Amino acid sequence: xxxxxxxxxxxxxxxxxxxxxxxxxxxxxxxxxxxxxxxxxxxxxxxxxxxxxxxxxxxxxxxxxxxxxxxxxxxxxxxxxxxxxxxxxxxxxxxxxxxxxxxxxxxxxxxxxxxxxxxxxxxxxxxxxxxxxxxxxxxxxxxxxxxxxxxxxxxxxxxxxxxxxxxxxxxxxxxxxxxxxxxxxxxxxxxxxxxxxxxxxxxxxxxxxxxxxxxxxxxxxxxxxxxxxxxxxxxxxxxxxxxxxxxxxxxxxxxxxxxxxxxxxxxxxxxxxxxxxxxxxxxxxxxxxxxxxxxxxxxxxxxxxxxxxxxxxxxxxxxxxxxxxxxxxxxxxxxxxxxxxxxxxxxxxxxxxxxxxxxxxxxxxxxxxxxxxxxxxxxxxxxxxxxxxxxxxxxxxxxxxxxxxxxxxxxxxxxxx
Numbered sequence: 001x002x003x004x005x006x007x008x009x010x011x012x013x014x015x016x017x018x019x020x021x022x023x024x025x026x027x028x029x030x031x032x033x034x035x036x037x038x039x040x041x042x043x044x045x046x047x048x049x050x051x052x053x054x055x056x057x058x059x060x061x062x063x064x065x066x067x068x069x070x071x072x073x074x075x076x077x078x079x080x081x082x083x084x085x086x087x088x089x090x091x092x093x094x095x096x097x098x099x100x101x102x103x104x105x106x107x108x109x110x111x112x113x114x115x116x117x118x119x120x121x122x123x124x125x126x127x128x129x130x131x132x133x134x135x136x137x138x139x140x141x142x143x144x145x146x147x148x149x150x151x152x153x154x155x156x157x158x159x160x161x162x163x164x165x166x167x168x169x170x171x172x173x174x175x176x177x178x179x180x181x182x183x184x185x186x187x188x189x190x191x192x193x194x195x196x197x198x199x200x201x202x203x204x205x206x207x208x209x210x211x212x213x214x215x216x217x218x219x220x221x222x223x224x225x226x227x228x229x230x231x232x233x234x235x236x237x238x239x240x241x242x243x244x245x246x247x248x249x250x251x252x253x254x255x256x257x258x259x260x261x262x263x264x265x266x267x268x269x270x271x272x273x274x275x276x277x278x279x280x281x282x283x284x285x286x287x288x289x290x291x292x293x294x295x296x297x298x299x300x301x302x303x304x305x306x307x308x309x310x311x312x313x314x315x316x317x318x319x320x321x322x323x324x325x326x327x328x329x330x331x332x333x334x335x336x337x338x339x340x341x342x343x344x345x346x347x348x349x350x351x352x353x354x355x356x357x358x359x360x361x362x363x364x365x366x367x368x369x370x371x372x373x374x375x376x377x378x379x380x381x382x383x384x385x386x387x388x389x390x391x392x393x394x395x396x397x398x399x400x401x402x403x404x405x406x407x408x409x410x411x412x413x414x415x416x417x
Contacts, residue, residue, distance in 0.1 A: 011131075013131075013192065013195075014131030014132060016192055017127060017131060017189060017192060017193065018127075018128060018131065018132075018140055018143060018144060019147075020185050020186070020188055020189040020192065021084065021123075021124045021127055021128075021144075021185075021186070021189055022124070022143065022144045022147040022148065023147060023182065023185045024084075024088055024120070024182035024183070024185045024186045024189070025120065025121065025124055025144070025147065025148050025151070025182070026147045026148055026150055026151035026182070027151060027178050027179045027181055027182030027185075028091050028113075028116075028117045028120065028151070028179060028182060029148045029149070029151030029152045029155070030151035030152070030154055030155045030175065030178055030179070031091070031095045031098075031113065031155075031175050031176075031178065031179050032060070032113075032117065032152075032155075033151075033152045033155040033156060033245065033246075034155050034159055034171075034172065034175045035053060035056045035057065035110075035246070036057075036155075036156070036245055036246040036247065036248070036249055036250075036267070037155050037156045037159040037160055037249060037264045037267075038159055038160065038163055038168060038171065038172075038260075039053050039246075039247065039249050039250040040249065040250055040253050040260045040263075041160075041163055041168045041260065042168070043250065045168055046101065046103070046168075048103070049370070049374055050247065050250070050369075050370040050373035050374050050379075051367070051370035051371060051373075051374050052103060052370075053370075054243075054246060054247060054366040054367060054369060054370035055107065055366075055367065055370065056106055056107065056110045057110075057242075057243065057246050057362065057363075057366040058363045058364075058366050058367045059107045059110040059111045059114065060110045060111070060113060060114035060117070060359075060362075060363075061114065061359040061360070061361075061362040061363025061364075061366075062111065062114070062359075062363050063110075063111045063112070063113075063114035063115045063118070064114045064115070064117070064118035064355060064356065064358075064359035064362070064363075065356050065359045065360055065363060066115075067114075067115045067118065067119060068118045068119065068122060068352050068353075068355040068356040068359065069349070069352040069353055069355075069356050070352075073352075074086075074119070080123050080126060080127055080193070081189070081190045081193045081194065083119070083123050084120060084123050084124075084186050084189060084190065085183075085186055085187065085190055086116075087115075087116045087117075087119040087120035087123065088116065088120055088182060088183045088186040089116070089183060090112055090113070090115055090116025090119075091112075091113050091115075091116030091117045091120060091179060091182075092116070092176075092179045092180050092182065092183040093112065093116075094109045094110065094111070094112035094113030094114070094115075094116055095109065095113055095175060095176045095179040096109070096176050097109030097112060097113075098110060098113065098172060098175075098176075099169070099172045099173055099176055101169060114359075118355050118359065121351075121355060122351050122352050122355055124144070125335070125338075125351045126347065126351065128140050128141060128144060129339050129347055136283075136286055137286070137336045137339065138282040138283070138285040138286045138332065138333075138336040139279065139282045139283045139286050140282075140336075141282055141331075141332070141335045141336045142278045142279035142280070142281065142282025142283065142332050143279050143282070145274070145275075145278045145279070145282075145331055145332070145335075146275050146276075146278055146279045149271045149274050149275035149278065150271075150275050152245075152268075152271045153268045153271040153272050153275055155175075155268075156245075156249065156264040156265065156267045156268035156271065157264065157265055157268045159171055159175070159264070160249075160260045160261040160263075160264040160265075161261055162174060163260075164260070164261060222346060223342055223346060223349070223350060223353065224341060224342065225403060226341050226400055226403045226404060226411075227338070227341045227342055227350060227354075229396055229399050229400045229403060230334060230337060230338070230341065230354075230396075230400055231353065231354045231357045231358075232357075232392075232396045233295060233299070233330075233334065233393055233396035233397050233400065234334060234354055234357065234358050235357050235358050235360060235361040236361065236389045236390075236392040236393045236396065237298075237299060237302070237330050237334075237389070237390075237393045238358055238361065238362060239361030239362060239364070239365045239386075239389050240302060240306070240365075240386040240387075240389035240390050240393070241270070241302075241323070241327055242362055242366075243362065243365040243366040243369055243386075244306070244369075244382075244386055245267050245270060245271075246366050246369075247366070247369055247370070247373070247379055247382075248263075248266075248267045249263045249264045249267050250263075250379075251263075251379040252266055252267070252316070254378070254379070255310075255379075255380075256316065266316060266317065266320060267320075269317060269320045269321060269324060270320055270323050270324040270327055271324070271327075272324065273321055273323075273324025273325055273327070273328065274324050274325075274327040274328040274331070277324075277325065277328040278327075278328040278331060278332045279332075281294070281328050281329060281332040281333075282332045282336070285332060285333055285336065289411070289412050289413045290333075290412050291333040291334075291336075291337045291340075291411040291412060292333075292337075292397065292400050292401035292404055292411040292412050293401065293412060294329050294330075294332070294333040295329070295330050295333045295334060295337075295397040295400065296394060296397040296398055296401065297329060298325075298326045298327075298328075298329030298330035298333070298397075299326070299330060299390060299393030299394045299396075299397050300390075300394050301322055301323075301325060301326040301329070302322075302323060302326045302386075302387075302390035302393065303387050303390035303391055303394070304319070304387070305319035305320075305322050305323045305326070305387075305390075306319075306383040306384070306386040306387040306390070307383060307384065307387050309383060310379070310380040310382075310383030310384070311380065311383065330393075333411075337411050338350055338351065338354065340410045340411060341410070341411075365385070365386075365389075368382070368385065369382040369385070372385075
């Protein structure tokens with residue numbers, strides 16, 4: 001009876017940890033997408049070209065590519081509590097630097113912001129996997145994604161309105177204040193984690209889920225083939241979503257003559273749909289499996305949407321809703337699939353590597369989209385590029401399914417690891 005009580009208490013602590021680290025991540029997502037939400041104002045007030053403001057996304061991704069894996073190594077050396085505080089401080093102070101109305105300063109701020117965010121996400125994913133690996137893992141990731149998407153949605157929904165009522169500078173200061181709330185949330189997590197250790201709750205869960213494992217750069221070369229395929233799927237899928245949302249507010253203003261506020265809210269529709277459904281899809285995945293199949297379906301749904309937005313007269317809300325569903329299906333299946341593809345010993349390294357690979361695309365494609373806009377005077381050709389990424393996503397997801405059938409089918413079933 002006492003053991004069951006301790007397990008319930010440990011699980012409750014796990015839920016608190018999930019909420020606190022997810023809230024901090026939510027504030028970072030809010031800040032990350034502030035640039036896209038305010039893109040028309042940055043172009044008009046600061047004289048930014050499309051290449052300039054999309055370079056702010058590229059600066060973030062360059063830092064993520066360079067430091068994601070090393071951030072994981074540092075996290076393991078220091079422990080998740082110290083690492084979480086350090087990385088949350090870095091993304092909060094990076095946002096503070098972005099308030100300086102100079103392009104070079106904003107680039108430096110986004111670079112520091114990227115180091116902190118991506119390293120924080122590696123720590124966050126390790127924490128979620130530790131508390132929920134053998135119970136409700138996909139649901140836990142779904143709840144985490146719900147809160148993160150809420151940050152993005154709030155950014156696109158609120159920031160243009162705030163900027164209209166105040167100023168772009170004031171709005172960036174508000175964004176900074178929000179990220180410091182994320183730092184405060186991480187501080188509470190620090191206390192919670194220490195309390196959990198003193199009460200042996202972490203040890204109780206580690207006994208059932210396996211001991212905490214170490215990051216090792218050597219483990220990169222031991223990761224299985226399906227992991228590398230799911231990493232390729234991750235990079236092409238997210239490269240067709242985040243770079244698109246980065247400029248879509250600006251695109252909708254140009255293409256459909258919308259106001260900044262209406263265009264940003266249309267962009268936020270993708271996030272609203274995924275925010276409402278990802279956690280539910282995660283719960284379904286925990287019940288039925290079918291992870292590889294769901295990734296194929298989600299990637300395929302994306303392909304016609306970008307073409308329809310750029311080259312058809314269809315109401316853009318329709319393809320945006322479908323993109324939102326696609327953005328629910330693939331992440332809900334992809335992230336909790338990683339612990340089923342790699343050994344516990346390799347999990348930290350795996351999340352660091354996948355973050356690094358993902359950000360290669362997230363750095364490259366905003367730059368390409370900006371160059372396309374400045375060269376052609378329109379974002380429309382970029383929509384074909386994103387549809388091509390969706391086709392690659394279907395190919396990689398199908399390849400993953402074939403590999404998994406040969407290797408035990410751990411993704412499409414819920415057989416024990």
